[in-house]
Amino acid sequence: MKVGLFIPCYVDMLYPKVGIATYSLLKKLGVNVTYPMGQTCCGQPMANSGYENLTCEANKNFIEQFKDFDIIVAPSGSCVLHIKEHLKGDKENQAVPIQENIYELTEFLTDVLKINNLKASFPHKVGFHQSCHGQRGLHLSGMSELTAAYFSKPEQLLQQVENIELIRLDKQDECCGFGGTFCITEEAVSSKMGKDRLADHIKNGAEYITACDMSCLMHLEGIANREKKEVKIIHIAEILNTENVNR
Template structure:
């Protein structure tokens, strides 16, 4: 079994340690991981903006690159969602390569929880953390329960973080509220986006959390910008970094 690591373009450019942490974690768990060097963006920014014809060749390239691998793992709920839930428009229903990629692409925490069934980690993180659940992770991948849906679900990200020694969870008041990023929404509606983000940061800060954790670095990128500009006393980390044993950033 060969696992292909799909690294979102913004992670590659701005947060490479998230990709490195993902690789280290998977290899530590015995996975045979490869990184296809020809990979590019999944096409989500263009699709979100309505540029459907521009998205199509990007989607086809994605499938061409990853179709030969047994499993594709991505440290991003939003990019995983793009492949699993929004590529149908670009492929015929009987396209075998696409159907394989669609069925075998997993968000990192989803893969660790559902496929590897991880139940032990020799990692210590003696800090207070609060969890931000991304909209894509909750409402499309169903990584946890959301308040508008009464179906009970296991919180897969928290379940994995709970395996870490000495970690302490702080509970935000509105645990499943959007951070306001939304990709191009933050560009088209900057004032609304920033207001939503400030609300999320304030909710997490009120808990006494030291670290705001998420499985989506896109949300954390947005929140980190607001935290830095307003000198809020909280750090951000991707779940992969904590699971891989990274220390609290300075």
């Protein structure tokens, strides 16, 4: 199985340690993973802003970079969902093989590798934020509004981490308010939603907030820094990649 690692542009530019942790974790798990050096933005920011017609060059490049891989993995539910729903090729069905074989990291670990014995340790109280794209788009976890048995692929992995204490939130799957360009066009609403989400984690004793999307964590981190809160943010890949490390 030949796996291509897709690292979203904002992770590459602002949080490169998340990309490194993802690559390192996959290698430790015996995955034949490669990072295509020619990859760029997937085009989601333009599409979110109503300019999907301008993403054609991003689409072409994405297909060119990842067309020869059996599976593509990315530490971002929002970017994976964008590719699944919006990637277009010059030729009919050119994008389909990629769309059918791209996975968010925790989805790949649980559904493809079926990991059930991680060798990781993280001795802290951690709050898990359910990112909307992953939850409602990729169905990485159950939704509180549905009358169905609850499940969570990311939490299934976190529960395998030694010494971690997952806190329980008052509102388990409330949106953080980031929403891509929503945080720019509706700044006041986005900020208030983020403050509420942050307060829930702090009230319940979180030392760290983790998620599958660094974009949501970036939003919460900005609010935490402005309000001088001590809670820290960390991508789930970084936790799963630890080995008996006290942070």
